[in-house]
Amino acid sequence: MKILITTLAIRQKYINAYGGEKAFTFFDYIIDATNVFLENTIEEIFLDEIKDEKIRKIDTLNELVNFTQNNSIDMIFLFHPRDTSNTDKYINFLYKNNIKYSIVSNKGTERNPSRILHPLKIIKFGIKYCQYKIKNIFSKQKAEYLFTNSSFFNMKGIYKYNPKQVLKINHLNTVKSQKIDKISNIGVFVDQYLPFHTEGECAKEKLDGKLYYESLEKYLRLAKQKYKLDEIIILCHPNSLKKELEFIKHHKTIYGDSYSYIKNSKIVFGHYSNALSIAVQFDKKIVSLMLPFLPECRKKDLYELTDRLQIDIEVFENNEIKRINKSKILQNIIRYAYKNYFAIGSDSLIDSYTKVEYKV
Numbered sequence: 001m002k003i004l005i006t007t008l009a010i011r012q013k014y015i016n017a018y019g020g021e022k023a024f025t026f027f028d029y030i031i032d033a034t035n036v037f038l039e040n041t042i043e044e045i046f047l048d049e050i051k052d053e054k055i056r057k058i059d060t061l062n063e064l065v066n067f068t069q070n071n072s073i074d075m076i077f078l079f080h081p082r083d084t085s086n087t088d089k090y091i092n093f094l095y096k097n098n099i100k101y102s103i104v105s106n107k108g109t110e111r112n113p114s115r116i117l118h119p120l121k122i123i124k125f126g127i128k129y130c131q132y133k134i135k136n137i138f139s140k141q142k143a144e145y146l147f148t149n150s151s152f153f154n155m156k157g158i159y160k161y162n163p164k165q166v167l168k169i170n171h172l173n174t175v176k177s178q179k180i181d182k183i184s185n186i187g188v189f190v191d192q193y194l195p196f197h198t199e200g201e202c203a204k205e206k207l208d209g210k211l212y213y214e215s216l217e218k219y220l221r222l223a224k225q226k227y228k229l230d231e232i233i234i235l236c237h238p239n240s241l242k243k244e245l246e247f248i249k250h251h252k253t254i255y256g257d258s259y260s261y262i263k264n265s266k267i268v269f270g271h272y273s274n275a276l277s278i279a280v281q282f283d284k285k286i287v288s289l290m291l292p293f294l295p296e297c298r299k300k301d302l303y304e305l306t307d308r309l310q311i312d313i314e315v316f317e318n319n320e321i322k323r324i325n326k327s328k329i330l331q332n333i334i335r336y337a338y339k340n341y342f343a344i345g346s347d348s349l350i351d352s353y354t355k356v357e358y359k360v
Contacts, residue, residue: 205295
């Protein structure tokens with residue numbers, strides 16, 4: 001029996017990372033253990049959340065331990081484990097009961113590709129890698145495998161979980177093909193549902209929905225003229241409960257299928273969404289919008305992402321657009337690195353595991 005345990009809601013974007021629809025035949029159960037491994041969890045509703053008879057929700061550590069004890073399990077796959085005491089307790093339980101487990105640490109590439117250019121990051125990676133190798137020799141507590149899109153950005157997890165083998169897999173935002181058939185003369189704005197988003201530290205800083213979306217639409221109207229676009233479409237966030245529709249009056253909105261719209265657009269607008277990584281892989285022109293009234297936490301995230309991916313910024317204030325251009329040379333280097341190494345691995349989780357475990 002193979003069990004996938006995740007600390008993230010069972011959503012379509014993550015199912016794709018596991019291996020698509022094969023997940024429902026490969027895994028005997030898929031467990032949503034968000035409430036077990038996360039502290040101060042906020043209940044979320046996701047439009048792309050999956051429902052299936054193999055999916056179970058477990059809310060306490062004792063319930064998860066009992067479920068594990070009462071089933072004959074060949075392998076536990078922990079997807080995106082969080083650094084909490086319950087995570088450590090559960091892994092210690094698996095080790096003491098000789099239950100094989102693997103870690104899936106699929107993260108890091110949207111915000112971090114420029115870090116490979118930083119000498120200190122390279123030195124820290126080298127030190128942590130040596131520590132992992134020493135620990136792997138002397139420590140008996142080991143994960144069977146650690147699946148990751150990038151050893152460089154997940155070295156901390158590799159050291160902590162001490163896998164017998166590290167296997168590379170695709171990042172969950174990796175595009176299936178970088179080939180574009182046709183580009184339409186449209187722009188898309190990747191909405192992050194900022195006034196209503198309840199996820200993350202920045203959610204504590206309030207943002208007025210009416211002010212935000214009215215300002216956004218004013219900017220998009222000017223941007224449409226500036227870039228000579230036929231239209232700009234707003235791609236709504238997967239977490240959206242459609243509260244934004246009360247304030248969006250002049251632009252078409254799309255729920256789902258953001259991938260296709262980004263792929264076929266001429267320009268991609270946004271703030272600091274992870275979905276901008278899709279635009280990078282398609283070599284799109286990207287503009288990050290800065291609104292002066294955004295909370296400081298949001299501004300900080302925006303400036304960090306635009307620095308790391310070298311995305312140009314446009315500040316919209318007093319009905320005027322002021323542009324901050326990034327280095328074109330660094331843009332090209334980072335995009336090349338992102339497309340050819342950071343985002344593109346080899347296989348999905350299921351395919352990678354099948355190859356190494358069953359030698360196929």
